[in-house]
Amino acid sequence: KKLGLNELRKMYKDFFETKGHYIAKSHSLVPSNDKSLLLINSGMAPLKNYFSGVEKPPKNRMCTVQKCIRTGDIENVGVTARHATFFEMMGNFSFGDYFKHDAIHWSWEFITEWLQIPEEKLWVTVYESDDEAFEIWEKEIGFPKEKIVRLGKDDNFWEIGLGPCGPCSEIYFDKGEKYGCGCEDCKPGCDCDRYLEFWNLVFTQFDRQEDGTYQDLEHKNIDTGMGLERIGCVMQDVDTIFEVDTIQQILNKVTEIAGKKYGEDPSNDKSIRIITDHIRSVSFMVGDGILPSNEGRGYVLRRLLRRAARHGKLLGIDRPFLQELMEEVAKTSGEAYPELVEKKSYIKKVIGIEEEKFAETLGQGLEILKGYTEEVIKNNGNEITGEMAFKLYDTYGFPIDLTLEILEDEGLTLDQEGFEKEMQAQKDRARAARGNREGDAWKEDPLTSLEDASSQFKGYYELSRESKIK
Numbered sequence: 001k002k003l004g005l006n007e008l009r010k011m012y013k014d015f016f017e018t019k020g021h022y023i024a025k026s027h028s029l030v031p032s033n034d035k036s037l038l039l040i041n042s043g044m045a046p047l048k049n050y051f052s053g054v055e056k057p058p059k060n061r062m063c064t065v066q067k068c069i070r071t072g073d074i075e076n077v078g079v080t081a082r083h084a085t086f087f088e089m090m091g092n093f094s095f096g097d098y099f100k101h102d103a104i105h106w107s108w109e110f111i112t113e114w115l116q117i118p119e120e121k122l123w124v125t126v127y128e129s130d131d132e133a134f135e136i137w138e139k140e141i142g143f144p145k146e147k148i149v150r151l152g153k154d155d156n157f158w159e160i161g162l163g164p165c166g167p168c169s170e171i172y173f174d175k176g177e178k179y180g181c182g183c184e185d186c187k188p189g190c191d192c193d194r195y196l197e198f199w200n201l202v203f204t205q206f207d208r209q210e211d212g213t214y215q216d217l218e219h220k221n222i223d224t225g226m227g228l229e230r231i232g233c234v235m236q237d238v239d240t241i242f243e244v245d246t247i248q249q250i251l252n253k254v255t256e257i258a259g260k261k262y263g264e265d266p267s268n269d270k271s272i273r274i275i276t277d278h279i280r281s282v283s284f285m286v287g288d289g290i291l292p293s294n295e296g297r298g299y300v301l302r303r304l305l306r307r308a309a310r311h312g313k314l315l316g317i318d319r320p321f322l323q324e325l326m327e328e329v330a331k332t333s334g335e336a337y338p339e340l341v342e343k344k345s346y347i348k349k350v351i352g353i354e355e356e357k358f359a360e361t362l363g364q365g366l367e368i369l370k371g372y373t374e375e376v377i378k379n380n381g382n383e384i385t386g387e388m389a390f391k392l393y394d395t396y397g398f399p400i401d402l403t404l405e406i407l408e409d410e411g412l413t414l415d416q417e418g419f420e421k422e423m424q425a426q427k428d429r430a431r432a433a434r435g436n437r438e439g440d441a442w443k444e445d446p447l448t449s450l451e452d453a454s455s456q457f458k459g460y461y462e463l464s465r466e467s468k469i470k
């Protein structure tokens with residue numbers, strides 16, 4: 001029998017309880033007393049005051065399974081096998097208590113004894129100069145040294161600005177040659193879907209100084225993160241995180257509503273995966289008290305919800321459907337997150353109102369676009385200006401891919417350069433408004449991708465082209 005996500009989540013907590021950890025509940029997705037972060041994006045994020053010593057933890061070793069949102073991964077969702085905007089991160093933490101030796105030994109015990117993952121399928125990485133971690137893997141664990149990959153700072157050193165930082169060791173599952181990119185010497189660190197990173201062990205042992213040097217921390221910490229959906233993938237032997245048990249149920253509902261089969265058309269499949277992911281993010285965000293709006297978290301929520309609705313349109317769904325889909329999220333995650341069940345009618349209402357608003361926006365946008373195209377045709381032109389498209393997009397929330405699609409039907413084009421220029425200007429304005437918060441040691445990727453105008457444009461543009469192919 002294959003282990004389900006609900007069982008894996010429990011096993012992880014049970015295991016670390018046997019190692020003396022205090023098991024804490026997931027914190028809200030909304031950070032408390034932390035202006036540097038828009039949304040919780042890792043297990044350690046809500047615990048950072050314990051790491052920095054500002055607050056005293058209930059115990060100096062803890063374990064959580066934390067709800068996370070990573071908007072920075074949005075372009076990857078539906079494209080790679082392993083990225084979601086919403087996922088659960090299982091983590092064990094030491095605040096000046098145990099260090100590398102225990103962290104590595106216990107991770108090994110959990111995955112090879114409790115989960116019984118065959119050793120020959122595993123690979124590990126260490127930071128290039130972290131001989132200590134290398135030796136623990138090689139000499140104490142007996143892991144073959146050809147499969148311990150030393151990686152550089154980009155991959156295996158956790159550091160943001162000044163303050164606590166340190167090397168990582170990551171654990172990978174080899175899905176097999178057929179998932180590889182075919183490069184010579186394909187191994188972890190290669191950016192293909194063959195090696196699935198599922199657990200990251202961070203050894204916070206240094207304190208980065210103003211002058212760029214690293215000093216040893218007096219209290220060394222452990223911060224680990226294992227993606228529940230990813231280990232689910234490994235244990236259930238499925239290709240992507242969208243096919244693990246509970247997520248597959250949501251995906252099935254999407255295909256049922258759309259009247260489409262999964263696995264028949266790459267462009268439809270991508271839309272199906274995006275909706276499946278985004279409805280999870282949206283449900284959990286509303287459940288944690290976030291409301292759609294035009295700024296901050298509310299903006300992230302709005303964009304995710306509308307993106308899901310938009311992909312619904314691409315699949316040919318011509319009625320509101322996100323409320324119905326939310327039911328499925330409550331069904332599959334309600335056991336671990338009872339708030340989804342308790343607040344279900346509220347969450348559905350918020351989703352329903354926003355989906356309706358978006359439908360109105362679409363109607364309004366179509367009218368305005370019609371005005372633009374008529375004007376262009378009347379003047380014997382064949383291109384609408386970047387300004388027009390930007391206004392539609394920015395003021396009326398009209399998706400750019402839809403604009404492109406309609407223009408194409410009319411035999412018209414868009415001044416893309418002009419549009420990108422407008423987007424860039426907006427991005428600069430947003431950045432200026434956000435202020436310079438660089439240098440905060442814990443800041444991560446809020447909105448980078450959602451606000452990244454050019455990549456967003458590219459994303460929508462590619463999407464519209466794909467949707468034409470079917």
Ligand code: ATP
Nearest residue numbers: 070073082083084087197198199200225226227230
């Ligand atoms: P990747 O290199 O695959 O993007 P990462 O190195 O950015 O992952 P970490 O920051 O190390 O990820 O997070 C710890 C763990 O959380 C990862 O090993 C993975 O299991 C999980 N994880 C990270 N990002 C995602 C995501 N977008 N969706 C699902 N799981 C994720």
Ligand code: MG
Nearest residue numbers: 070072073083
């Ligand atoms: Mg990543």
Ligand code: MG
Nearest residue numbers: 155170197200
């Ligand atoms: Mg990584």
Ligand code: MG
Nearest residue numbers: 170197199200
């Ligand atoms: Mg990692």
